[in-house]
Amino acid sequence: MSKSQVKLIDENGLRVDGRKSDELREIKLEVGILANADGSAFIRQGKNKIIAAVYGPRELHPKHMALPDRAILRCTYRMASFSVQERKSPAPSRREIELSKIIREALEPAIFLEFFPRSVIDVYIQVLEADGGTRCASVTAASLALADAGIPMRDLVAGCAVGKADGVIIVDLCDIEDKEGEADIPMAMMPQLRRFTLLQMDGNLTKEEFNKAIELGVNAIMKIYNLQKQALREKYLKIREEVLSGNNNRR
Amino acid sequence: MSYMGFIPTQIEKTKIFQAVASGTRIDGRKLNEFRKIKILTDYIGKAEGSAYVELGDTKVVVGVKISIGPPFPDTPDEGLFVVNAEFVPTASPFFEPGPPDENSIELARVVDRGIRHANVIDTKKLCIIPGEKVYTVFADIYVIDHAGNLFDASTLAVVSALLTTKIPKVEVKEGGSVEILEEKFPLPVNNKVVSLTWAKIGNILVLDPNFEEENIMDARFTVSIDENGYIVSIQKGNPGYLTLDDIRYSIEESLKISKELFKLFPGGHSNDKED
Numbered sequence: 242m243s244k245s246q247v248k249l250i251d252e253n254g255l256r257v258d259g260r261k262s263d264e265l266r267e268i269k270l271e272v273g274i275l276a277n278a279d280g281s282a283f284i285r286q287g288k289n290k291i292i293a294a295v296y297g298p299r300e301l302h303p304k305h306m307a308l309p310d311r312a313i314l315r316c317t318y319r320m321a322s323f324s325v326q327e328r329k330s331p332a333p334s335r336r337e338i339e340l341s342k343i344i345r346e347a348l349e350p351a352i353f354l355e356f357f358p359r360s361v362i363d364v365y366i367q368v369l370e371a372d373g374g375t376r377c378a379s380v381t382a383a384s385l386a387l388a389d390a391g392i393p394m395r396d397l398v399a400g401c402a403v404g405k406a407d408g409v410i411i412v413d414l415c416d417i418e419d420k421e422g423e424a425d426i427p428m429a430m431m432p433q434l435r436r437f438t439l440l441q442m443d444g445n446l447t448k449e450e451f452n453k454a455i456e457l458g459v460n461a462i463m464k465i466y467n468l469q470k471q472a473l474r475e476k477y478l479k480i481r482e483e484v485l486s487g488n489n490n491r492r
Numbered sequence: 493m494s495y496m497g498f499i500p501t502q503i504e505k506t507k508i509f510q511a512v513a514s515g516t517r518i519d520g521r522k523l524n525e526f527r528k529i530k531i532l533t534d535y536i537g538k539a540e541g542s543a544y545v546e547l548g549d550t551k552v553v554v555g556v557k558i559s560i561g562p563p564f565p566d567t568p569d570e571g572l573f574v575v576n577a578e579f580v581p582t583a584s585p586f587f588e589p590g591p592p593d594e595n596s597i598e599l600a601r602v603v604d605r606g607i608r609h610a611n612v613i614d615t616k617k618l619c620i621i622p623g624e625k626v627y628t629v630f631a632d633i634y635v636i637d638h639a640g641n642l643f644d645a646s647t648l649a650v651v652s653a654l655l656t657t658k659i660p661k662v663e664v665k666e667g668g669s670v671e672i673l674e675e676k677f678p679l680p681v682n683n684k685v686v687s688l689t690w691a692k693i694g695n696i697l698v699l700d701p702n703f704e705e706e707n708i709m710d711a712r713f714t715v716s717i718d719e720n721g722y723i724v725s726i727q728k729g730n731p732g733y734l735t736l737d738d739i740r741y742s743i744e745e746s747l748k749i750s751k752e753l754f755k756l757f758p759g760g761h762s763n764d765k766e767d
Contacts (some may be wrong), residue, residue: 258585314731335597335600335601336601338594338597339594339598339601340597341594342594342598343598343728343729343731346728346729346730346731346732347742349731350731350733351596426726430733434733435735435736436733436734436735437513437728437733437734437735437736437738437739438728438732438733438734439728440713440722440726440728440734441725441726441727441728442724442725442726442727442729443605443608443609443724443725444609444724444725445609445718445723445724446720446722446723446724447721447723448723448743448744451723451743452740455736455739457632459736469693476576
């Protein structure tokens with residue numbers, strides 16, 4: 242890959258946005274943000290802004306795609322045309338088709354699809370603004386949306402990218418680090434079960450560097466997992482308050 | 493979505509599981525053993541570079557074509573490299589005619605990434621007029637027979653084809669027009685890359701899965717390694733999971749086994765290696 246022309250780590254060991262090598266960007270998670278979806282979530286991670294919506298389990302069309310013993314999971318990852326510097330054509334790119342597949346395969350091991358034969362669970366992910374690490378943030382948001390929809394799951398799925406910039410292993414890459422760095426490893430796992438469900442890598446790493454990166458990634462994912470649980474809890478605390486105060490205007 | 497395969501019979505499943513659990517495979521291989529590999533280069537006369545690869549019963553043909561076009565705005569002095577994969581209906585009862593589906597897009601992108609991040613092609617040497625005209629290298633993968641592990645067969649085929657690609661020289665005329673000459677030169681190549689794909693069956697990882705094994709595997713894990721022993725690309729696929737031990741084991745083994753694969757490549761630009 243192109244070796245970085247820009248300096249990604251300064252003399253104090255800090256990154257372009259002032260973070261330490263193992264520091265996450267500020268993450269905001271919100272659950273149940275859409276009125277129509279069965280489940281939904283919003284994630285802001287750095288400048289990433291992503292919405293995930295879940296519809297289903299529901300009847301599947303076309304019917305011939307249905308499986309007799311379980312639901313199928315469909316996943317659509319799309320970037321808004323204005324989410325990146327150069328306008329992105331709204332038509333699905335090869336990248337979006339691959340990422341839709343990868344994200345689906347990251348979520349699928351966590352869901353009890355066998356509880357809903359012949360049906361479909363649709364996960365729609367819309368990236369409103371992209372700032373590096375969108376596929377991982379998408380997985381984090383989508384698994385929250387699935388939980389919000391009340392779909393039985395083995396665990397949540399949380400994602401985070403790790404990588405290498407100026408020879409240093411770093412966590413949660415931002416846009417410049419993603420583009421100019423020497424390696425990018427998007428990963429996602431079921432945090433309680435310690436099972437990796439998404440793992441990709443591009444770049445140039447020795448075995449030692451790779452092992453270090455995975456270790457840092459797991460730590461980052463555990464932090465994100467705690468934020469996910471907190472976001473879910475907050476939603477229900479809010480409902481509780483509304484019920485107790487007597488002005489429950491929910492649907 | 494596009495499930496590529498059939499519903500396996502219970503007896504077949506049991507057979508594969510039992511074989512793997514006892515440290516062997518339904519085709520008699522060891523768990524970390526590739527099928528027989530055959531590479532023929534200069535297979536297509538009209539292509540600037542080409543290769544025919546057999547990996548067991550899996551057969552792929554790769555043709556490299558060269559054209560001249562504008563560079564990307566962010567890399568004005570670098571040539572382009574484009575990988576595309578076609579799953580032709582001759583290859584499998586599960587392939588249908590039509591535009592590339594997510595499986596062929598994933599295959600093309602994984603092969604592309606391995607080659608790109610290992611810096612196999614010296615794209616800086618493919619610049620004709622900076623910001624205006626560069627060589628574009630198209631590598632098209634045609635899957636002819638699908639008997640499992642298209643990733644490794646395709647990477648072997650694309651790299652073999654690139655190693656034997658010769659591209660036409662050009663002359664820049666006054667006023668910036670480019671004339672294509674008869675004379676050719678070898679594609680500037682810096683590095684080589686191989687990929688090793690593992691299938692997780694039950695709790696056991698097997699290398700180079702055949703079609704039957706792929707049909708029942710839980711997770712797929714592809715590691716691309718360059719000639720200097722660097723890990724350059726990784727792709728986990730399929731709805732299934734890996735543990736940390738799975739990842740460490742397959743990387744460790746892949747680094748060892750990759751050394752054998754590099755010996756299979758055609759030696760630079762020598763021609764017509766039958767068997």
